[in-house]
Amino acid sequence: MTDTAKRRLLKFSTLSAITASLALVGCGKKEEPAPAPAPAAPATEAAPAPKPEPLKIAFAYIGPVGDGGWTYAHDNARKALEQEFGDKIVTSYVENVPEAADAERVIRDMVDQGNKLIFGTTFGYMEQMVKVAADHPEVKFEHATGYKQSENLRTYDSRTYEGAYMAGVIAGGMTKTNTLGVVGSVPIPEVLRNLNSFTLGAQSVNPKIKTKVVWVNAWFDTAKETEAAQSLINQGADVLFQNTDSSAVLQTAGKNNKYAFGWDSDMTAYSPEAHLASAVINWVPYYTKSVQEALDGSWKGGGHVWLGVKDGAIDLVSISEKVPAELKEKAEQAKAGLKDGSLVIWKGPIFNQAGKKVVEDGVAADDDFLRGIDFYVKGVEGKLPGGN
Amino acid sequence: MESLALLLAATLNAGTVLAIAGLGLLINERSGIVNLGAEGIMLVAAIAGFATAVHTGSDLLAFVGGAASGALLAAAFGLLVIWLNTNQYATGLALALFGVGFSAFVGLPYTQATLGQRANFALPWLSDLPFVGVALFRHHPMVYFAMLLAAAIAWFLYRTRGGLVLRAVGESPESAHALGYPVRRIRLAAVCTGGALCGLAGAYLSVVYSPLWMEGMVAGKGWIALALTTFSTWRPARVLLGAYLFGGVTMLQFHLQGQGVAVASQLLSMLPYLATILVLVLISSNANFIKVNMPASIGKPFHPGA
Numbered sequence: 111m112t113d114t115a116k117r118r119l120l121k122f123s124t125l126s127a128i129t130a131s132l133a134l135v136g137c138g139k140k141e142e143p144a145p146a147p148a149p150a151a152p153a154t155e156a157a158p159a160p161k162p163e164p165l166k167i168a169f170a171y172i173g174p175v176g177d178g179g180w181t182y183a184h185d186n187a188r189k190a191l192e193q194e195f196g197d198k199i200v201t202s203y204v205e206n207v208p209e210a211a212d213a214e215r216v217i218r219d220m221v222d223q224g225n226k227l228i229f230g231t232t233f234g235y236m237e238q239m240v241k242v243a244a245d246h247p248e249v250k251f252e253h254a255t256g257y258k259q260s261e262n263l264r265t266y267d268s269r270t271y272e273g274a275y276m277a278g279v280i281a282g283g284m285t286k287t288n289t290l291g292v293v294g295s296v297p298i299p300e301v302l303r304n305l306n307s308f309t310l311g312a313q314s315v316n317p318k319i320k321t322k323v324v325w326v327n328a329w330f331d332t333a334k335e336t337e338a339a340q341s342l343i344n345q346g347a348d349v350l351f352q353n354t355d356s357s358a359v360l361q362t363a364g365k366n367n368k369y370a371f372g373w374d375s376d377m378t379a380y381s382p383e384a385h386l387a388s389a390v391i392n393w394v395p396y397y398t399k400s401v402q403e404a405l406d407g408s409w410k411g412g413g414h415v416w417l418g419v420k421d422g423a424i425d426l427v428s429i430s431e432k433v434p435a436e437l438k439e440k441a442e443q444a445k446a447g448l449k450d451g452s453l454v455i456w457k458g459p460i461f462n463q464a465g466k467k468v469v470e471d472g473v474a475a476d477d478d479f480l481r482g483i484d485f486y487v488k489g490v491e492g493k494l495p496g497g498n
Numbered sequence: 499m500e501s502l503a504l505l506l507a508a509t510l511n512a513g514t515v516l517a518i519a520g521l522g523l524l525i526n527e528r529s530g531i532v533n534l535g536a537e538g539i540m541l542v543a544a545i546a547g548f549a550t551a552v553h554t555g556s557d558l559l560a561f562v563g564g565a566a567s568g569a570l571l572a573a574a575f576g577l578l579v580i581w582l583n584t585n586q587y588a589t590g591l592a593l594a595l596f597g598v599g600f601s602a603f604v605g606l607p608y609t610q611a612t613l614g615q616r617a618n619f620a621l622p623w624l625s626d627l628p629f630v631g632v633a634l635f636r637h638h639p640m641v642y643f644a645m646l647l648a649a650a651i652a653w654f655l656y657r658t659r660g661g662l663v664l665r666a667v668g669e670s671p672e673s674a675h676a677l678g679y680p681v682r683r684i685r686l687a688a689v690c691t692g693g694a695l696c697g698l699a700g701a702y703l704s705v706v707y708s709p710l711w712m713e714g715m716v717a718g719k720g721w722i723a724l725a726l727t728t729f730s731t732w733r734p735a736r737v738l739l740g741a742y743l744f745g746g747v748t749m750l751q752f753h754l755q756g757q758g759v760a761v762a763s764q765l766l767s768m769l770p771y772l773a774t775i776l777v778l779v780l781i782s783s784n785a786n787f788i789k790v791n792m793p794a795s796i797g798k799p800f801h802p803g804a
Binding site: 342 | 618753759
């Protein structure tokens with residue numbers, strides 16, 4: 111998805127600037143792949159026991175495992191795999207792998223080290239993974255957020271907009287001014303899908319909802335996020351939501367005695383007073399399934415999965431005690447509905463900002479439609495930059 | 499009216515970081531030294547201040563820590579350019595790049611640290627006044643400090659003997675040297691003061707303004723502060739006004755977006771930088787205008803023996 115692509119690229123450019131500057135002062139941070147932390151003993155001795163060799167699994171990360179967001183979530187899932195499968199698998203990871211030719215070298219190294227299942231967790235590894243996968247048909251490849259597949263390469267992604275919808279349900283019930291504020295990063299389909307879904311969620315409990323949107327044109331600019339949040343509050347928004355990477359919006363809400371949400375990871379600690387809930391991504395179920403398939407031989411390449419609440423990949427967690435029980439119940443109902451399929455967020459009638467029906471009555475929009483959203487739904491105020 | 503008052507308040511708040519750093523750089527440049535490392539100094543001070551706040555829980559100590567780390571980095575820069583006569587521009591750029599990498603490196607363990615709920619400030623009685631109460635009297639003490647600082651620096655530069663000496667060093671280090679003033683030590687003191695104020699601005703950013711640490715969080719404010727000194731033709735009051743102008747443009751941009759005014763946000767995002775270039779062109783096109791206040795020896799090395 112372009113969202114993640116841009117974000118990773120952005121992080122890469124910062125990283126490379128840092129690497130360059132570190133090199134400049136001669137105390138360069140080594141970027142060589144970390145040796146597998148797990149003991150690799152069974153590989154050296156001839157195993158007398160009938161026990162099969164453990165499956166070696168490697169992960170390539172765009173950021174450091176301590177980033178508190180994207181990479182952190184992936185690494186948590188890796189740790190969960192070790193818990194789940196014990197000595198049946200050996201996992202390792204390489205962090206800070208830039209989305210460039212370097213990634214191909216790292217992934218080839220992983221193959222050389224005997225890894226049989228390799229996860230690349232950012233959009234920008236796509237071409238590199240396609241190349242390496244073609245050279246090594248015996249190795250299985252999993253690529254997050256990409257769209258190119260082959261015999262031994264498949265792709266997966268998460269439906270973050272479902273988390274946004276559930277957050278919207280709570281926002282719609284908590285607002286006193288009927289005005290919600292969204293701090294957007296860059297107006298691309300994923301972000302528009304998220305903020306529209308947030309608005310639809312809010313309207314499901316409160317039809318009078320208006321959403322104001324402010325774009326900061328950055329994924330990661332704490333001062334701008336702070337200023338944008340302050341500006342929304344000044345204009346009457348009393349519940350904020352962000353599709354940016356830091357906790358600045360939540361903290362600004364806290365400073366102003368307003369409410370906001372955590373995004374991607376549980377952000378309660380940043381401002382317990384203002385925090386209403388956190389929409390999080392959980393990769394554990396998919397990774398567990400993939401490893402299980404690889405172990406029992408049923409793993410098949412090709413294909414793309416887009417994981418949501420139904421798959422346990424998206425959740426709304428740490429709902430604040432300030433949320434009244436009945437509203438919490440509504441959010442739980444939405445979650446249950448998404449889980450059993452009885453609730454479809456993008457089901458008609460859905461109108462765009464101008465009042466034109468974009469999804470016909472009773473029709474559920476398909477994934478292609480969702481991937482191409484380039485409009486505000488009714489209730490979102492302002493003009494979409496570059497939109498029509 | 500209410501929304502105008504809030505916009506004004508947010509403007510003052512947004513301009514404060516720029517004002518403090520800009521005023522520091524003004525002292526710095528008045529001595530004849532340009533420190534292009536402001537961005538790096540602010541980043542290092544931001545993490546130093548944030549880490550201090552995390553470990554001690556005291557904002558005051560965090561400001562002291564940020565200012566001290568800024569002064570320390572500036573001192574290293576000063577030793578290089580004042581005693582070893584390295585090129586000021588190249589050394590400053592290296593410092594800026596070093597600061598970006600170094601702060602990201604030492605900041606790694608702090609990316610998930612939190613400072614918890616921040617205190618709200620309001621001046622008693624005054625903050626209850628209509629309009630001005632909201633606009634002017636509900637700020638963090640640092641916002642008022644920036645204003646006082648501008649006044650204090652103006653007074654120092656134009657009303658005290660020390661200010662006269664500093665300006666003399668910046669105008670003609672040879673003359674000041676001939677009169678017996680320790681030019682190098684005065685320059686070092688000015689550079690360290692500038693570094694300390696940049697550091698204070700960085701710490702304010704990470705401890706109060708957006709209370710968290712993210713690598714690269716200064717996001718160009720050091721460069722804007724540098725541009726501000728030129729923009730203001732090295733006058734303290736104008737630095738302050740310029741800082742609020744930049745803060746105001748940023749806030750107005752978000753305000754307009756929220757009001758649904760159809761202006762491309764990308765266009766508005768580049769306005770502060772466009773304004774910098776425009777002013778640079780304007781003052782550079784009139785040599786007399788810029789010369790009135792520009793320290794004559796700026797950027798040039800000084801050899802006392804020669």
